[in-house]
Amino acid sequence: MELFDVYPLYNVSPLKAEGLWVYDKDGEKYLDLYGGHAVISIGHSHPHYIKKISAQLEALGFYSNAVQNPLQKELAAQLGNISACDEYQLFLCNSGAEANENALKLASFHTGRSKVVAFKNGFHGRTSAAVAATDNPSINSLLNAQHQVDFVTLGDLQALEAQLAKGDVCAVIFECIQGVGGLDEASGDFYNSLEALCRKHDTLLIADEVQSGYGRTGDFFAFQKHGITPDIISMAKGMGNGFPIGGILIHPKIEAKHGMLGTTFGGNHLACAAGLAVLEVMEKEQLMKNTREVSAYFKDKARNIPHLKDIKGRGLMLGLEFDFAVAPLRKKLIHQKHIFTGGSANKNLIRILPPLNVTKEHIDLFIDALSETIQGQQL
Structure with missing residues (x-):
């Protein structure tokens, strides 16, 4: 059978990893500044993480949500x-997509709208x-197109209010910093007005923190910089440091x-052990x-990189935007310098999403390798 x-x-075929380093089948060493799409939050093979998961596996790896699981309450x-979101309630699932799926479904249940x-x-x-709520026609099938979704430009309050005024919107879903889209972020005034408009029109506000959450921006959630209170917060990637886990935080008014919601594997014992290990390391190591x-150090060092136009993002969710397409450069960084970075919908932007214990x-090492590679290539 083929894949x-x-x-x-x-x-590249990684076989093991430790901290910020990934080792392939030939023993070559790679610096991981992408963390598998922002998943590796506390570093590869962290000893506390391994200990916590191993102990849980020896005791009980899985049982369904038909019985009580004290680990879920401990994680909550x-x-x-x-996170300073103690007033919210937690529903656990397996991934970011599933978290957003449940968030949208819950908004429809709550408002009676679609x-x-x-x-x-x-x-x-x-x-x-x-x-369907993702602005990329190439990954939407006709089946997905049956969902009713209207897209507006990030920052356009007039277009947003025109949609909400129709009275049929159950939720507005937003990334405070657009990850795959290329690290764009609107102003604090926009996010505060977004919240106010949702309240005015009895529409739920869903903060998609799947990539930007779990300390990645320096705040626990990216929206917290702007002082807003979403009705539902979705999360996943950095939550389990590689173990599949996701969830939504739900405001008590819901x-x-x-x-109304359910999952077979979500919130299982091993997933909770992974999630607890991540939070414990984040606190102990002040990540x-x-x-x-x-x-701050990265941004200061990066300003002198040749051909750099802009530095986007916050914390360790960063984008380096150049005056040329970066795909060939990223390949050279992988194959010549042995450094993992990420791309985005912005073809001129390199995404930097390392584990939060990066030094x-x-x-x-990265800035020197990147500058040397740019200076050595034909642009």
């Missing part, structure tokens, strides 16, 4: 404390409603009813503080 060929793959308590407003250049996942400090020394 279904949907991924364009680099010719720790998450509420470190239409969604999303933003151009946004990305919310590849499942049914989540992909009433729970038995059976949000490290994120802010290394981010200034790692940044120095």
Whole structure:
């Protein structure tokens, strides 16, 4: 049997990893500044993470949500404390797409409406409603197109209010910083006005923090910089450091009813152990503080990179925008310098999404390698 060929793959086969370093089948060493799409939050093979998951696996790896699981309550308590979102309620699932799917479904249940407003250049996942709310026709099938979604430009309050005034929108879903789209972020005034408009028109506000959450921006959630209160917050990538886990935080004004949401694997014992390990390491090692400090260092060092037009993003969710398409440069960084970086819908932008325990020394290695590679290529 062959694999279904949907991924364009680099010719690299990692076999093990530790901290910021990934090792391939030939023993070559790679600096990971992409974290597998912002998934690796506390570094590869963190000893506390391994210990916590191993101990849980020896005790009980899985049982369904038909029985009580105290680990879920422990995870909820720790998450509420470190995120400063203790008033919310937690529903656990397996991925970011599933988190957004449940968020949109819950908004429709709560409001009795079916239409969604999303933003151009946004990305919310590849499942049914989540992909319909993603502004990329190439990954939307006719089946997905049955969902009612209107797209407006990020920052356009007039267009947004025109949609909400129709009275049929259950939710507005937004990324505070657009990840796949290329690290664009609107102003604080826009996000505050977005919240006010949703309140005015009895529409739920969904903050997609799947990529930008879990300390990646230096705040626990990216929206917290702007002082707003979403009705639902979706999260996933950095939540389990590679173990599949996702979830939504739900404002207490939304009433729970038995059976309205459900999942077989979501919130299982191993997933909760992974999630608890991540939060414990984040607190003990002060990784949000490290994120802010290394981010400032990165931005200062990066300003002298040749052909750089702009530095986008916050914390360790960063984009380097150049005056040329970066795909060939990223290939050279992988194959010649052994450094993983990310791309985006903006073909001139390199995404930097390292584990939150990245150091200034790692940044120095990257900046030197990047500058040397740019100077050595034909532009």
